Amino acid sequence: MDVLADVLRLASLGNAVITQSEMTAPWALLVPSEIRVAIHLIRSGGCWLRIPDGPQPLRLVEGDIVLIPSALAHVLADAPDTPPLPLEEGLALARQRAQDGELSGERAGLLCVEITFDHAARHPLAGMLPDVIHVPAHEARQGEALGSLTRILLEEAGCQRAGSEIVIARLIDALLVLIVRHWLETQHAPNAGWLGALQDPKILRALSAMHHDPRHPWSVAELAARAGMSRAAFARRFSLLVGQTPLGYLAQWRMNVAAKLLRSTGLSMENVALSVGYDSAPAFGNAFRRQFSISPGRYRTRSVPALWVRSGKPAIVSE
Numbered sequence: 001m002d003v004l005a006d007v008l009r010l011a012s013l014g015n016a017v018i019t020q021s022e023m024t025a026p027w028a029l030l031v032p033s034e035i036r037v038a039i040h041l042i043r044s045g046g047c048w049l050r051i052p053d054g055p056q057p058l059r060l061v062e063g064d065i066v067l068i069p070s071a072l073a074h075v076l077a078d079a080p081d082t083p084p085l086p087l088e089e090g091l092a093l094a095r096q097r098a099q100d101g102e103l104s105g106e107r108a109g110l111l112c113v114e115i116t117f118d119h120a121a122r123h124p125l126a127g128m129l130p131d132v133i134h135v136p137a138h139e140a141r142q143g144e145a146l147g148s149l150t151r152i153l154l155e156e157a158g159c160q161r162a163g164s165e166i167v168i169a170r171l172i173d174a175l176l177v178l179i180v181r182h183w184l185e186t187q188h189a190p191n192a193g194w195l196g197a198l199q200d201p202k203i204l205r206a207l208s209a210m211h212h213d214p215r216h217p218w219s220v221a222e223l224a225a226r227a228g229m230s231r232a233a234f235a236r237r238f239s240l241l242v243g244q245t246p247l248g249y250l251a252q253w254r255m256n257v258a259a260k261l262l263r264s265t266g267l268s269m270e271n272v273a274l275s276v277g278y279d280s281a282p283a284f285g286n287a288f289r290r291q292f293s294i295s296p297g298r299y300r301t302r303s304v305p306a307l308w309v310r311s312g313k314p315a316i317v318s319e
Contacts, residue, residue, distance in 0.1 A: 063137025
């Protein structure tokens, strides 16, 4: 079972906003923590990335890619010490300055993807990645798939031709996967958090079992047997690598699978419940509410925001 692919498959977009901007110094944009995942592509020029109360600012240059996967407020700016404006206000000011012809400062071209998922519970990506993943331009170019996909995304977002809505959404999905894969393949520590569990053959066997059959009434003892470990040793090792107990992870995974089924299939509530290991719809409904703070029925019928592309001024691509 490709557990990483399984997790990323559930990382479907609820709301994506793509911003193409030409920034002229001085400028600084504060990206809020409400944006669950942010991807920044440096199209031209350069800028600085800084995390409030975080490490030293990071210099970004043309061709660099940055992924912020964990709802972390951050600032993109022309200089490390430029005071930031809220994202919308800063973009509006940049558009106004361009209209007024105030383009004498150093410029930077950005394409930023803001992703907010359609439920508020812990997402499968949460906790599995560092706060910032930086893919330098030379590494992006070396990875043929990553470099090619980035170029196609920039082209589609810029032209917005017929069908671009679907193409862009799929490209964002693929870009997220390729960035995560690149990070995983370039890590030197074999046991680096959640992703380290995928490199631990024993823990991977247990994870694969849960992902392959989430409806099964797994016990810690049974999962330990799959891993070929004692119950106590397995529980300790799993919690250390994954950051959750085995049954806590199973409960979260079941609810993420259920959320996907509710949105992407016409299965009855009873069948969704059975698919993730619950004997009755009421029991499933109670578990779903604890995880997402919303009933399964309301979650299924709640509208998902559209994909937006900003270029000069906001433009709805689909409704």
